[in-house]
Amino acid sequence: MARKKNRMSQEVNAGSMADIAFLLLIFFLVTTTIASDKGITNILPPKQDPNVPPPDIQKNERNIFKILINSNDQLLVEDDFRDNTEGLDEEIKAFVLNFGSPDQANIDLYNSLPPSLKAQAGRDPESSDHPNEAVVSIKTNRGTSYELYLEVLDLVKKAYFEIYAERVGLNADEYRTLSNRSAAEKELLERGKENIPMAISIAEPDKSGGE
Amino acid sequence: MAKFKKKTKTEENIPTSALPDIIFMLLFFFMVTTVLREQELLVSQKLPEASQLQKLEKKSLISYLFIGKPKNTGVYGTEPRIQANDALITTNDILLWVNQEKDKLSEAERDQITISLKADREVKMGPIADIQFELREADARKILYASVGKNK
Incomplete structure (x- = not known):
């Protein structure tokens, strides 16, 4: 018959438990990367039907904010040469909110803006008519670096997000983290971008210049 | 001078019985927040910096394309290549992959x-x-330029 062992130690020895857990912890620390699905979103234009010629869009020169980047990473912004992107976001903001010659709907839009944004309307006849017409165009070369392209796109997005955020009384960081999931946040999102479309045109890069 | 009296030995060690619990908590935190890298990168990756980052809400909808200089330059050369899943592909394969x-x-x-x-x-x-251009052909028009936050 099996005898009951005399009780030398009542408990399981838990002293090495910490070591085992440490080992596992270090394994996971080393083998894993914290997933970061962050980045700049973009929506590509729909594919072109070869049978249908591309629509001929007549747009006034003044309603397009042109940014050209060549293969040496030099910029041509509104026909002015420059070699860095400093101040580009402010210029785009001023361009979008220019209200050069708004129609009735856009006068209403102007009146609905908070005073801080109204103050930015330059009313320059050479700049955009109203936000619904304004388009920011980015054209690169095949030799342009991806890093600079993203930097410019980032600044354009920044200008728009700052406008949206200011309309709903948030700062740009708070506005960007709003999600579609909750109704209250969705309403803020919609109110921010209502009637001011984020019109960023990204042209096909041209082939001149080396890669 | 007054002599310092040695304290009486009441408790010699720090109680360590809660230590495994603390470590396990850390362990679970890391297990939950991380994903194992399911594929080996064949191209070098140093993501550009940007400030206007947005987070995508549904992870299951995302597919990844890695673009960069191949790590094994002896076999694949130094020109940027595209990696999808585990293999290097050419631009012609993107349509199929999508x-x-x-x-x-x-x-x-x-x-x-x-x-x-x-x-x-x-x-x-x-x-x-x-x-x-290929993604437009494949009608996968939502794209995300993955980038890391700018330290300012």
Whole structure:
């Protein structure tokens, strides 16, 4: 018959438990990367039907904010040469909110803006008519670096997000983290971008210049 | 001078019985927040910096394309290449790859597929434009330029 062992130690020895857990912890620390699905979103234009010629869009020169980047990473912004992107976001903001010659709907839009944004309307006849017409165009070369392209796109997005955020009384960081999931946040999102479309045109890069 | 009296030995060691619990808590935190890298990177990756980052809400809709200089330059050369899943592909294969990725999703979600372009900052716009053209052909128009936050 099996005898009951005399009780030398009542408990399981838990002293090495910490070591085992440490080992596992270090394994996971080393083998894993914290997933970061962050980045700049973009929506590509729909594919072109070869049978249908591309629509001929007549747009006034003044309603397009042109940014050209060549293969040496030099910029041509509104026909002015420059070699860095400093101040580009402010210029785009001023361009979008220019209200050069708004129609009735856009006068209403102007009146609905908070005073801080109204103050930015330059009313320059050479700049955009109203936000619904304004388009920011980015054209690169095949030799342009991806890093600079993203930097410019980032600044354009920044200008728009700052406008949206200011309309709903948030700062740009708070506005960007709003999600579609909750109704209250969705309403803020919609109110921010209502009637001011984020019109960023990204042209096909041209082939001149080396890669 | 007054002599310091040695304290009486009441308790000699710090109680360590709660230590495993603390370590396990840390362990579970890391197990939950991290994902194992399911594929080996064949191209170098140094993501560009940007400030206007947005987070994508549904991870299952994202497919990744890695673009960069191959790590094994002896075999693949130094020109930027595209990696999808485990293999290096050419731009002509993108159409097929996108359709394969779409097949993994349910019918209703197929048009919401998002391609995350994890491109190295050294890459030029040429290959990026080619990829974007193929993605337009494949009707996967939502893309994300993966980038890391700027430290300011």
